[in-house]
Amino acid sequence: MSKVRFMLLIPILLLCWSCSSHSLLDRDSNQTLFNRIGGQPVLEKLVNNLVKNIGQDDVIFHFFADSNVTRFKDNLYIHLCSVADGPCHYGGDSMVDIHTGMNIREGDFNHLVELMITAMESSGIAYPLQNELLSRLVPLRNEIIKI
Numbered sequence: 236m237s238k239v240r241f242m243l244l245i246p247i248l249l250l251c252w253s254c255s256s257h258s259l260l261d262r263d264s265n266q267t268l269f270n271r272i273g274g275q276p277v278l279e280k281l282v283n284n285l286v287k288n289i290g291q292d293d294v295i296f297h298f299f300a301d302s303n304v305t306r307f308k309d310n311l312y313i314h315l316c317s318v319a320d321g322p323c324h325y326g327g328d329s330m331v332d333i334h335t336g337m338n339i340r341e342g343d344f345n346h347l348v349e350l351m352i353t354a355m356e357s358s359g360i361a362y363p364l365q366n367e368l369l370s371r372l373v374p375l376r377n378e379i380i381k382i
C-alpha cells in the first residue's frame with residue numbers, strides 16, 4: 236500500500252470507529268429507563284425486595300399492617316413501570332388520594348427511600364440507574380406527605 240493511501244485510510248478508520256461507537260451509545264441512551272434497568276424481571280425483583288424490607292422494618296411497617304400485599308405489589312409494579320417509561324399505564328388512584336390521611340411524615344418518606352435503595356442494591360440495579368429512578372420518585376414527595 237502506498238504511503239498516501241495509508242495516510243488516507245487512518246482518518247477513514249477513525250471516522251468509522253467514532254460513528255459506530257456513537258451509534259452504540261445513542262442506542263443505549265435512547266432506551267427507556269425500564270429497559271436499561273432490566274425490564275419486568277428486575278422491576279418485579281425490586282418490588283418483592285422492597286416489600287420484604289418493609290415487612291422487616293420497625294419504622295414504617297405499621298403503615299402497611301392492613302394492606303393487601305398482592306394488590307400493593309401489583310399496583311406498585313405498574314406504577315414504577317410507568318414512572319420508568321415502561322410499557323405500563325398506571326390507572327390506579329392518584330398518589331395524593333392514596334396517601335392522604337396516612338400521616339406520612341418527611342422522616343417516613345425518607346425511610347421508605349432508604350428501603351428502596353437497599354432493595355435496588357439487592358436487585359442488582361446499577362448505581363446510576365438507581366439515581367435515575369429515585370430522581371423520578373423524589374418529586375412525588377409533596378403528593379405523599381399529606382398530613
Ligand code: HEM
Nearest residue numbers: 295298299302303306307310311314339343344347372375
Ligand atoms: C415515592 C414513594 C412512593 C410511591 C411511588 C408509592 C406508591 C404507592 C402505590 C402505587 C400504591 C398503591 C398500591 C395499592 O393499590 O395497594 C401505594 C399504596 C400505599 N402506600 Fe405508597 N408510595 C410511596 C411512598 C409511601 C410512603 C413513604 C408510605 C408510608 C411510609 C406509603 C404507604 C403506602 C400504603 C400503606 C399503601 C397501601 C394502601 C392500601 O393498602 O390500600 N407509601 N403507594
